[in-house]
Amino acid sequence: MLKQYPSFPYIQRVEQIKNWQQVMIIFVQLRLTGKSIKSRYIDCLLQVHQDIGPYSVIAPQISMLNARPEDNILAQKLPLFIMQQRIDFASENDLVNLVLMLTEKDYSLYLAMLLQVVGRSPDGNILGSLSNLLRFPILRRSYIVTN
Amino acid sequence: MKIMAVCGSGLGSSFMMEMNVKKALAKLGVEAEVGHTDLASVTLDDADLFVMASDMAASSSIPAERIVIVKNIVSIVEFEEKLREYFNR
Numbered sequence: 471m472l473k474q475y476p477s478f479p480y481i482q483r484v485e486q487i488k489n490w491q492q493v494m495i496i497f498v499q500l501r502l503t504g505k506s507i508k509s510r511y512i513d514c515l516l517q518v519h520q521d522i523g524p525y526s527v528i529a530p531q532i533s534m535l536n537a538r539p540e541d542n543i544l545a546q547k548l549p550l551f552i553m554q555q556r557i558d559f560a561s562e563n564d565l566v567n568l569v570l571m572l573t574e575k576d577y578s579l580y581l582a583m584l585l586q587v588v589g590r591s592p593d594g595n596i597l598g599s600l601s602n603l604l605r606f607p608i609l610r611r612s613y614i615v616t617n
Numbered sequence: 618m619k620i621m622a623v624c625g626s627g628l629g630s631s632f633m634m635e636m637n638v639k640k641a642l643a644k645l646g647v648e649a650e651v652g653h654t655d656l657a658s659v660t661l662d663d664a665d666l667f668v669m670a671s672d673m674a675a676s677s678s679i680p681a682e683r684i685v686i687v688k689n690i691v692s693i694v695e696f697e698e699k700l701r702e703y704f705n706r
Contacts, residue, residue, distance in 0.1 A: 518625060518626075522625045522656065522672070522673070522676055523672040523675070523676070524672055525624065525625040525630065525670070525672055525673065527672075528630055528633075528670070528689070528690045528691060529688075529689040529690060529691050529692065530688070530689060532691075534629065534630070536626065536628065536629035536630070561672065562671055562672075562688065563688060563689070572629070581632060584629055584632060584633060585633075585636065596691060
Protein backbone atom coordinates (compact mmCIF):
# COMPACT_ATOMS: atom_id res chain seq x y z
CA MET A 471 0.00 0.00 0.00
CA LEU A 472 1.08 3.57 -0.53
CA LYS A 473 2.27 5.21 2.65
CA GLN A 474 1.93 8.79 1.48
CA TYR A 475 0.80 10.89 -1.42
CA PRO A 476 3.47 11.13 -4.13
CA SER A 477 5.53 14.29 -4.57
CA PHE A 478 5.64 16.02 -7.95
CA PRO A 479 9.20 17.08 -8.76
CA TYR A 480 8.82 17.24 -12.55
CA ILE A 481 7.08 20.19 -14.21
CA GLN A 482 6.55 20.80 -17.91
CA ARG A 483 4.86 23.87 -19.42
CA VAL A 484 2.13 23.43 -22.01
CA GLU A 485 1.13 26.23 -24.39
CA GLN A 486 -2.06 26.28 -26.48
CA ILE A 487 -4.81 23.76 -25.85
CA LYS A 488 -7.67 23.51 -28.34
CA ASN A 489 -10.04 20.79 -27.11
CA TRP A 490 -10.40 17.72 -24.88
CA GLN A 491 -9.10 15.36 -27.54
CA GLN A 492 -5.89 17.37 -27.71
CA VAL A 493 -5.68 17.36 -23.92
CA MET A 494 -5.65 13.57 -23.91
CA ILE A 495 -3.11 13.33 -26.71
CA ILE A 496 -0.76 15.88 -25.14
CA PHE A 497 -1.09 14.22 -21.77
CA VAL A 498 -0.13 10.80 -23.03
CA GLN A 499 2.58 11.91 -25.45
CA LEU A 500 4.51 14.40 -23.33
CA ARG A 501 7.88 13.30 -22.16
CA LEU A 502 7.01 13.49 -18.48
CA THR A 503 4.35 10.82 -18.77
CA GLY A 504 6.37 8.76 -21.21
CA LYS A 505 7.31 5.20 -20.37
CA SER A 506 4.46 4.87 -17.92
CA ILE A 507 1.95 3.65 -20.52
CA LYS A 508 2.09 2.41 -24.10
CA SER A 509 0.96 4.75 -26.87
CA ARG A 510 -2.10 2.74 -27.93
CA TYR A 511 -3.76 3.75 -24.66
CA ILE A 512 -4.72 7.10 -26.21
CA ASP A 513 -6.74 5.27 -28.88
CA CYS A 514 -8.60 3.42 -26.14
CA LEU A 515 -9.28 6.67 -24.23
CA LEU A 516 -10.69 8.46 -27.26
CA GLN A 517 -12.80 5.44 -28.25
CA VAL A 518 -14.38 5.06 -24.81
CA HIS A 519 -15.20 8.78 -24.69
CA GLN A 520 -16.83 8.46 -28.08
CA ASP A 521 -18.80 5.35 -27.07
CA ILE A 522 -20.14 6.28 -23.64
CA GLY A 523 -19.53 10.00 -23.33
CA PRO A 524 -17.40 12.08 -20.95
CA TYR A 525 -17.15 9.38 -18.29
CA SER A 526 -13.78 10.68 -17.14
CA VAL A 527 -15.16 13.98 -15.81
CA ILE A 528 -15.75 12.72 -12.30
CA ALA A 529 -16.34 16.04 -10.54
CA PRO A 530 -16.70 19.74 -11.35
CA GLN A 531 -13.57 20.87 -13.22
CA ILE A 532 -11.86 17.46 -12.92
CA SER A 533 -11.25 14.64 -15.38
CA MET A 534 -9.63 11.41 -14.23
CA LEU A 535 -8.10 9.08 -16.80
CA ASN A 536 -7.57 5.56 -15.56
CA ALA A 537 -4.75 3.54 -17.00
CA ARG A 538 -5.08 0.16 -15.36
CA PRO A 539 -2.67 -2.76 -15.12
CA GLU A 540 -4.25 -4.43 -18.16
CA ASP A 541 -3.64 -1.26 -20.23
CA ASN A 542 0.05 -2.12 -20.66
CA ILE A 543 1.27 0.05 -17.81
CA LEU A 544 5.04 0.28 -17.61
CA ALA A 545 5.50 2.32 -14.43
CA GLN A 546 3.64 3.86 -11.50
CA LYS A 547 2.86 7.47 -12.28
CA LEU A 548 0.38 10.09 -11.16
CA PRO A 549 0.70 12.86 -13.73
CA LEU A 550 -1.51 15.92 -13.34
CA PHE A 551 -2.42 18.21 -16.25
CA ILE A 552 -3.35 21.57 -14.77
CA MET A 553 -4.85 23.94 -17.31
CA GLN A 554 -5.18 27.67 -17.00
CA GLN A 555 -7.55 27.54 -19.96
CA ARG A 556 -10.82 25.77 -19.17
CA ILE A 557 -11.68 23.01 -21.63
CA ASP A 558 -15.13 21.81 -22.70
CA PHE A 559 -15.45 18.02 -22.26
CA ALA A 560 -19.20 18.05 -23.08
CA SER A 561 -19.92 17.07 -19.48
CA GLU A 562 -22.29 18.52 -16.90
CA ASN A 563 -19.18 19.01 -14.76
CA ASP A 564 -17.58 21.30 -17.38
CA LEU A 565 -15.42 23.25 -17.76
CA VAL A 566 -12.35 21.20 -16.88
CA ASN A 567 -9.16 22.64 -15.33
CA LEU A 568 -7.51 19.50 -14.04
CA VAL A 569 -6.87 16.12 -15.66
CA LEU A 570 -5.22 13.45 -13.59
CA MET A 571 -4.13 10.03 -14.68
CA LEU A 572 -3.34 7.06 -12.50
CA THR A 573 -1.01 4.47 -13.95
CA GLU A 574 0.05 1.43 -11.98
CA LYS A 575 1.25 -2.06 -12.87
CA ASP A 576 -0.16 -3.71 -9.78
CA TYR A 577 -3.95 -3.67 -9.35
CA SER A 578 -3.96 -3.46 -5.55
CA LEU A 579 -1.52 -0.52 -5.70
CA TYR A 580 -3.65 1.06 -8.38
CA LEU A 581 -6.68 0.96 -6.09
CA ALA A 582 -4.58 2.24 -3.17
CA MET A 583 -3.42 5.22 -5.23
CA LEU A 584 -6.99 5.88 -6.27
CA LEU A 585 -8.07 6.01 -2.63
CA GLN A 586 -5.19 8.37 -1.82
CA VAL A 587 -6.58 10.84 -4.33
CA VAL A 588 -10.18 10.49 -3.19
CA GLY A 589 -9.44 10.38 0.52
CA ARG A 590 -7.74 13.77 0.44
CA SER A 591 -10.89 15.61 -0.49
CA PRO A 592 -14.01 14.44 1.37
CA ASP A 593 -15.88 17.47 0.05
CA GLY A 594 -14.74 16.74 -3.50
CA ASN A 595 -12.47 19.78 -3.72
CA ILE A 596 -9.43 18.08 -5.25
CA LEU A 597 -8.19 21.32 -6.84
CA GLY A 598 -8.12 22.98 -3.45
CA SER A 599 -6.13 20.21 -1.80
CA LEU A 600 -3.71 20.06 -4.73
CA SER A 601 -2.96 23.75 -4.40
CA ASN A 602 -1.46 23.11 -0.98
CA LEU A 603 0.23 19.90 -2.06
CA LEU A 604 2.05 21.39 -5.05
CA ARG A 605 3.28 24.41 -3.06
CA PHE A 606 2.77 26.87 -5.88
CA PRO A 607 -0.28 28.75 -7.19
CA ILE A 608 -2.24 26.60 -9.57
CA LEU A 609 -4.19 27.80 -12.61
CA ARG A 610 -1.81 30.66 -13.43
CA ARG A 611 -0.55 28.78 -16.48
CA SER A 612 -0.95 25.35 -18.05
CA TYR A 613 1.49 22.61 -17.22
CA ILE A 614 1.90 18.94 -16.41
CA VAL A 615 3.47 17.80 -13.17
CA THR A 616 4.31 14.24 -12.27
CA ASN A 617 6.02 12.05 -9.74
CA MET B 618 -30.39 -4.48 0.54
CA LYS B 619 -27.77 -4.46 -2.19
CA ILE B 620 -26.32 -1.32 -3.80
CA MET B 621 -24.20 -1.35 -6.96
CA ALA B 622 -21.93 1.48 -8.10
CA VAL B 623 -21.69 1.59 -11.88
CA CYS B 624 -19.16 3.25 -14.21
CA GLY B 625 -17.88 2.80 -17.74
CA SER B 626 -15.14 0.30 -17.03
CA GLY B 627 -16.26 -1.11 -13.68
CA LEU B 628 -12.93 -0.40 -12.04
CA GLY B 629 -11.68 3.10 -11.16
CA SER B 630 -14.69 5.39 -10.89
CA SER B 631 -17.12 2.74 -9.66
CA PHE B 632 -14.60 1.61 -7.05
CA MET B 633 -14.38 5.18 -5.75
CA MET B 634 -18.16 5.39 -5.71
CA GLU B 635 -18.41 2.11 -3.80
CA MET B 636 -16.05 3.48 -1.14
CA ASN B 637 -18.04 6.69 -0.86
CA VAL B 638 -21.37 4.85 -0.72
CA LYS B 639 -20.05 2.77 2.18
CA LYS B 640 -18.87 5.90 4.03
CA ALA B 641 -22.19 7.62 3.44
CA LEU B 642 -24.19 4.59 4.59
CA ALA B 643 -22.14 4.43 7.78
CA LYS B 644 -23.01 8.05 8.50
CA LEU B 645 -26.67 7.41 7.75
CA GLY B 646 -26.76 4.25 9.87
CA VAL B 647 -27.96 2.12 6.95
CA GLU B 648 -26.69 -1.43 6.40
CA ALA B 649 -26.32 -2.69 2.85
CA GLU B 650 -24.13 -4.86 0.69
CA VAL B 651 -22.20 -2.61 -1.71
CA GLY B 652 -20.35 -3.58 -4.88
CA HIS B 653 -19.20 -2.09 -8.17
CA THR B 654 -19.48 -3.06 -11.81
CA ASP B 655 -19.43 -1.72 -15.37
CA LEU B 656 -22.26 -0.31 -17.44
CA ALA B 657 -22.11 -2.97 -20.15
CA SER B 658 -22.62 -5.91 -17.79
CA VAL B 659 -24.94 -4.47 -15.12
CA THR B 660 -28.46 -5.97 -14.92
CA LEU B 661 -31.55 -5.21 -12.87
CA ASP B 662 -30.97 -8.36 -10.82
CA ASP B 663 -27.55 -7.18 -9.64
CA ALA B 664 -28.88 -4.87 -6.93
CA ASP B 665 -31.83 -3.08 -5.41
CA LEU B 666 -30.29 0.33 -5.96
CA PHE B 667 -27.74 1.57 -8.50
CA VAL B 668 -25.45 4.57 -8.07
CA MET B 669 -23.91 6.23 -11.11
CA ALA B 670 -22.91 9.52 -12.70
CA SER B 671 -25.51 11.18 -14.89
CA ASP B 672 -23.62 10.37 -18.10
CA MET B 673 -23.88 6.68 -17.19
CA ALA B 674 -27.53 6.94 -16.18
CA ALA B 675 -28.45 8.31 -19.60
CA SER B 676 -26.97 5.21 -21.24
CA SER B 677 -28.35 2.71 -18.72
CA SER B 678 -31.36 0.43 -19.05
CA ILE B 679 -31.98 0.56 -15.28
CA PRO B 680 -35.29 2.26 -14.35
CA ALA B 681 -34.79 5.81 -13.07
CA GLU B 682 -36.50 5.09 -9.73
CA ARG B 683 -33.75 2.60 -8.88
CA ILE B 684 -30.89 4.95 -9.71
CA VAL B 685 -29.20 7.52 -7.50
CA ILE B 686 -27.30 9.98 -9.70
CA VAL B 687 -24.22 11.74 -8.37
CA LYS B 688 -22.54 14.70 -10.03
CA ASN B 689 -19.30 14.76 -8.06
CA ILE B 690 -18.20 11.18 -7.43
CA VAL B 691 -15.38 12.21 -5.08
CA SER B 692 -17.67 14.14 -2.75
CA ILE B 693 -18.77 12.07 0.25
CA VAL B 694 -21.03 14.96 1.18
CA GLU B 695 -23.00 14.58 -2.04
CA PHE B 696 -23.30 10.79 -1.61
CA GLU B 697 -24.68 11.30 1.87
CA GLU B 698 -27.20 13.89 0.67
CA LYS B 699 -28.39 11.85 -2.31
CA LEU B 700 -28.68 8.58 -0.37
CA ARG B 701 -30.48 10.29 2.51
CA GLU B 702 -32.93 11.71 0.02
CA TYR B 703 -33.46 8.25 -1.50
CA PHE B 704 -34.07 6.53 1.85
CA ASN B 705 -36.48 9.27 2.92
CA ARG B 706 -38.72 8.79 -0.15
